[in-house]
Amino acid sequence: MSKILFKNCKVVDTSNEKIVKSDVLIEDGVILDALPSIDLKDVEIIDCNGNFLIPGLVDMHAHLREPGDEYKEDIRTGTMAAIHGGYVALVSMPNTNPPCDNRSVVEYILRRSKEEGNADVFPCGTITKRRQGEELAELADMAEGGAIAFSDDGSWVQSSGVMRRALEYSKFFGGIIISHPEDRTLTVRGVANESPFTIKLGLRGMPEEAETIAIFRDIELARLTKGRLHIAHVSSKGNIELIKLAKASGLNVTAEVTPHHLIFDEESLSNYDPVYKVNPPLRTRDDRHALLEALKDGVIDIIATDHAPHADFEKMDEFNSAPFGMIWLDLAFVVLYNELVVSGGMDLVRLTKVMSTRPAELLKLEGLGAIEKGYKASFFAFNPEAEITINREFIKSRAFNTPLYNSSMRGKVEWTVKDGKIYRF
Template sequence: MRLMIKGGRIIDPVNSIDLVGDILVEDGLVQEISPAIRTKKAEVLDANGKIVCPGFIDMHVHLREPGFEYKEDIASGTRAAAVGGFTTVCCMPNTNPVIDNGAVAAFVCSRARQVGVVNVFPIGSITKKQQGTEISEMADLVQAGCVAVSDDGRPVMNAEIMRRALEYSRMFDIPVISHCEDLDLSEDGQMHEGFYSTLYGLKGIPAAAEEVMVARDILLAETTKSRVHFAHISTRGSVELIKMAKRKGLAVTCEVTPHHLTLTDEMVRDYDPDTKVNPPLRSREDVEALRQGLIEGVIDCIVTDHAPHEVEAKDCEYNLASCGISGLETAVAVILNDLVNSGIVDISDVVRLMSVNPANILKLDRGNLAPGKVADITILDLELERRVEPSRFLSKGKNNPFKGRVLKGWPWATIVRGRLVAYNGKLVV
């Protein structure tokens, strides 16, 4: 099968490509990139006025399968990813059973091949059953297809366990993804600790609950000479700590979510449970620091932390609601609307943050449009305007704080291994 993508602005930072031209795809691989490819027999996708880039990779999603299919499953989650502009997703291990052994990891990979419409790579748990007391069998996890380990949703509170996990991970050259939260400091917290938590009468979660764990794991990364990736950082202090670690040459990377880049704790004023996330929405000062971290290159990736929930988990009192945002279908649009079209970051930087860097961190053969590479391609329309309507989400989770907003800039087409899977907001497979 041949596909010709014609007339788009092609951005590929890895190969220093930024030109208006054509891409020829054949048998799932990129065959040629040129300002003008002479007519060949192929299906033509006219990308005039669009941005054509390596497929976006979301290295932090919750697909919920196995065990919590009423919230999401691999079929629904990958369909949401496709219309959201993602060609690859990495799913977190807080399933039931936990992805803490090769059998569960192999099940996820097999299920993804059967029903998934985008690439799926599992992330195994650092500790057995995510209980923080005994390290998982990383060798089995890696052999079964895991590309990293994390106890996401639960921090590894025991520093000795975390140290040994970091040492063990070096054998497989995989990153340990750290969920930075000191549970003693965050216990029973509902939102960011500050002016608005006092005003709204909700127990706060201090920035220090995140930052003390970031500091601890930086020290452990230095001690063990291992790779640590910090999940969903949310505070100015975390940015400063990671900046210092990088200046020292430590192997640390980090990610941030669209909601932490664009929303503040003031939004909790209506007690809408869709604004309840972990880590919580932070102060305006924190948001500005995160944005500056993007500009300076301190922050490596933008991820969704896609956390879909059933209606009952969110349609309740704020203090009883589950944390999380169903973000796969709005993440790219939020970034394009709030950061790119507003001039805060350049579109080429977004390609690095959402494609090139995640591929490098996880050592995936993606994020690159060179001839011979897998044809995973995301096409963006920076002028397209659309209203966020969660009722139309392909994800089972409708919990999204951007509901009702009109955003300018959306994914226009998603191509996975040379196959068009989503087009203009609709699934086509």
Template sequence: MKTKLTNAKCLTSSNELENCEVLIEDGKIRQVAPKVTEEVDQLLDAKNNLVAPGLIDVHIHLREPGGEYKETIQTGTQSAARGGFTTVCSMPNTNPVPDSEASLGKLLQKIEEDAVIRVLPYASITKGLKGEERSDIKALFDQGAFAFTDDGVGIQTANQMLQAMKEAAACGAAIVAHCEDNSLVYAGVTHDGEVSKRLNLPGIPSLSESVQIARDVLLAEAADCHYHVCHVSTKESVRVIRDAKKAGIKVTGEVSPHHLILNETDVTENDANFKMNPPLRGKDDQEALIEGLLDGTLDFIATDHAPHGEEEKANGFLGAPFGIVGLETAFPLLYTHLVQKNVLSLSELLDRMTKKPADVFGLPYGTMEEGAPADLTIIDLEKTAKIDKYQFASKGRNTPFHGWEVTGLPVMTIVNGEVVFEEKVHA
């Protein structure tokens, strides 16, 4: 089966758009050229829009099994496809937790049955995410676990983390950490700063994140393990990761779109659509995150897509769960607020949503090179729309960006040469 993507624009190394066509054969990219002359079985029309490598998100929550009222593998991957993502990595805070070969096996089977894009599932570092008994890291990695995390909770004891890192290093797996020292959280629900004082809410200090990262980078050095930090949110965390990288420690980090675009001053009322963990920090933290993304301290962007029921999120900061959705809004928000405002170039943004996450985790995706999987995202860089949470494919409506006007929308997503999302044009 040969397919040609025609009327496309490719991004050049000088960050300019030029005409191109893409030949796809048997799920692989065979040629990217100004003109493909070979006869094909199928034509796909990009309608003069940008063709880019499929976006990659290594941090999402699909909620299934156990939380299907929030999201399912099917709805979550449909949401990802609409957002231009072709590969996502699902977190293990489900019920049951993928902490055994039996539970991971069932999850892998369900993904095979229901996912419309590629899903690489994490397994947990500890049984039940309880921080006590370690999962069998080697067995789970051999079975197909992407990496290991107790995302949602921090590993509280240094020895538990050290032993997990040693086991992961022995089989070439990565340890991925939600960094939070519980003794420093103080039952907080928002950033300990201006917003917590104004709304009279208990605050989460920045120190609760940064001190655990500081501990872990030294443990990673001792274990010679690849250690990846989830959703970095503070200027101190950026500094610790930067220093660790300079010291040659195998540490990488990600930042979420909401921490790049928002800060605590955007929280004007007790609206739990602004409640996430880590919380929106100060303006100086936001600036440090952008600087860290630009200089490579923070390697790439990940959404931390975390759907919840509308009733749950209606309970205000004190009663609602942490988390917002992000798969369908990530690229247009970042394009509008970073690229169009000349903070990042288009090529830098795409690099941090495709090639960089693939490189960090050794994945064979995120490029348009000959022979690579035909994972492609077609993006209309001129299209402007208002974000409408009621139009999401995700079951989650919990976003602080409802009603925001954005530009640059994915209009087609292709995985292994197959169209998994195409924007329908209404007459």
């Protein structure tokens, strides 16, 4: 590959916490230099037109549905939606069909990503065999095969003994144990937050305490084992306190929040539209505000999408029977730029940190999370003025289950560069 020079960029520099006018020179998928001005002849020049140049995003929680449910999404469409949204790497969750509970599935996903993937895929293996919560899966073997983390996502590991052993074993090969915190005995057949508001709507509730109890136990097991615990999709205010205390006592605990818990709350359910049905459920406005504050002050480390594609016929079912989840990979950055930066009091550097730099750190992905000499040529150009309409043509995911369908907004990923390869939109 020859050299490419990107001129007129406003680089989001998360190390120095500022936005700098800069030119960026790349070769063979690597950044050779990023300086206020680079002038070279005989190189391909791409004009950024003064747009932001942002380090490629990293999603620690995405459902790509392959193997088994390719009618919802597959590795090719999911990673294309990712690139379209500025993501260059993502962790694929293991509740597929069959589940990713052994090395051969891990290797299958990696092989398919190599063949058809756009963004890089890092498989998450299950904690227990068939995600049944009883017998520990072969974690070390999966790690050797390329699994980057372990989770029974979709289910909490109900047995404290099994979870304890997972946290202990994972220390030997450096894996991250991701908890989907939900005491199912409190949420059976629940479809929404348990609150006065949803009781009025007649929806069966999932109390916040189901999450609190699970997070509390997992933190105590992290204390006991000194293991590496990551808490998925924190959704309520009370749980932020638990994570804050765990961090203050020096535990190796991190946490994520989804875009939907930051921008929607249970009040969106008043029309019984299943597009808002997610797990954990959208909680109160107070919870939503607390999550944003926790993200700003670092108690919650990252935004992870929980991208959950479903076919139209599934999501258009009635509220009680429709599956949980919404899609995000195409949209998360643009939407969060509008909701958190333009009108939410967070600056662009911080948003970039929680969507790129910090998740790359947690996953120990080298060369991602910054636009600096020696880093990978993986970044995207963001034009905050261009207008987009979120319709079938726009969405690259196979699924369309987002409440933002058919809405228009400002902000567009003009192109994404991943390891030097340019995708234009």
